[in-house]
Amino acid sequence: MSPLLEQPFTAWVGIDWADTKHDICVQAAGDTRRESGCIAHQVAAIDEWANTLHRRFGGPIAVGLELAKGPIVAALQKYDFLVLFPINPATLARYREAFQPSGAKNDPGDAELALDLLLHHPERFGPLRPQSVPMRTLVSLVERRRQLVGDQNRLTNRLCDMLKQYYPQALEWFDDRGTVLFCDFLERWPTLRSVRQSRTAVLERFFHAHHCRSASRISARIESIRSAAALTDDPAIIGPCRLHVLALVAQLRAVLAAIVQFDLEIAAVAHTLPDYALFEDLPGAGACLAPRLLAAFGEQRERFRSADELQKYAGIAPVTERSGKKSWVHWRLQCPKFLRQTFVEWAAQTITRSFWAGAYYRQQRAKGSSHHIAVRALAFKWIRILYRCWQTRTPYNETVYLNALAKRGSPLLGKQGDSVKMGSCSPI
Structure with missing residues (x-):
């Protein structure tokens, strides 16, 4: 009542x-x-x-x-x-x-x-019952950290767009652009002319100082720098773009430093919460997604009476509409977006780290589902599993779950089912 x-x-x-x-x-x-x-x-x-x-x-x-x-x-x-x-x-x-x-x-x-x-x-309607201070702190920290990651992505995209205007080679030399390495490189050599004028020894020391130890990769980068041709020599393009790149680099550097600080705070708070042990060893969770999953479930176990309620609240469960002889299914529009994002992002990470999750994802794709639909379907299944672990305070064990699938004759296991029944952990 x-x-x-x-x-x-x-x-x-x-x-x-x-x-x-x-x-x-x-x-x-x-x-x-x-x-x-x-x-x-x-x-x-x-x-x-x-x-x-x-x-x-x-x-x-x-x-x-x-x-x-x-x-x-x-x-x-x-x-x-x-x-x-x-x-x-x-x-x-x-x-x-x-x-x-x-x-x-x-x-x-x-x-x-x-x-x-x-x-x-x-x-x-139910009353607002605040969780403990550490849990509410964690919830706020992980939400704000994800906002900073969004800022990082936006700044990186803007930076790449600006470099394409006058200095596209920098994008070829670095695959990961949202890093301190990329920021330091552009801050020191914001134009192709400046980096081509640097001595080979200076470039090598720079890469070594940033923990780039592959001699072949460093050599290939330096060779590419020496042979690079300028996209344009127009000072009216290079000058303003250079200033804009340096401004974006400064902003990106500040965001990257803030994310590191948030990671430290999140780790310190998460480890004080007893339920963190249920999430820290989940496949693909890691230091970033494990605290987010803990924040998603919280500590009030009476809040959700069933996994179905959580699936609907998080926006993972689809919505069915019927009118007359028509019936159609679509995804839930009204839901906490960050919560849905947490489950979907984590489910995507489990595809290559959990045997049954990878098999289920491939099964959904074989049925014609798009990547996003298949990942949401996987998240739907994961919520049911995690809800039970959360309610019983039992850490997830992949081998135990695979054995349960084998007993039910699940098609996800295929020919691996017999080995699972015998206690083998080879599918994991």
Whole structure:
């Protein structure tokens, strides 16, 4: 049963949040009258409003608002007499359209609709229950680190595009461009002319200092540098592009340093959490994806009653729509995008690191599925496995799972099934 039905509240509040102010609608328990108001997004104003509410109604007070995290949520979580109930923005928007098909919208009206949803559909909403400080820290760290990785990719793409304008050879000499090596090279030799003027010994020392030990590869790079022909000699192109490349290199270097710092913080926090042991040795997880998987599951095991709920919440489970004689399946549009990204990115890593995962992926591709569809289908299966491991606090064991597949006669094992039954680990 929903806590909204179990717990008696002294008052009900709907909030429509904004950047500079928040519209509110309040209704006392046992009363039908509603009061509307507005508070500024200032610490003092929020504190005064919350304390006034407490002096007037006592507690607990139910508060409905259309987000689960953000400045206003952080501000209201300080008050133990307020119980926050997140409302999906899409739910509130559809509820508004049901009564205002014209599309009319205003902030005070949305605050009243949030209050309506709490009062008339209490079984649909659960209270916001924050996880422990270390877990919430980890969740924030991995999300922000992934944003920095996105910045790294964008800067690298822009850098490559700029080099193609006047200095394309640099892209041929380095396969991995989002590295300190690439940044140092371009910062020292931002034009073809500058690198061609460098002595061979200087170039060799540079590559050795950056842990490039392959003599043949270094020799091939230097030979390519000596024989390279300029794309253009026009100073009007080279000058501005050179400055732009140096600016992008400085930004990329700062992002790379920040990612390293985030990795250190994530490792320090993740190892303090007892459930980390369930994820750190998963196939393909590693130091980057293991903390993200831990953050995806969290520590509140009652949050998801089944693997099916997690699959739907993460956006991995497909959606089926039926109308008349038509039926079609598509992927879930409304979901936490970072959570779905975590499962999909990790599932892709397991293709070459887990025997059954690779076999399942190839099976899906043979059926005509695209790479992305096949990876999402693999993520769907992995969630069911990890959910059971998470609930029982049992680390995943590939051999145990392969034996279970062999007992069921799974076609994924093929001719390897007999060896698995005998306890062989050769398929792993």
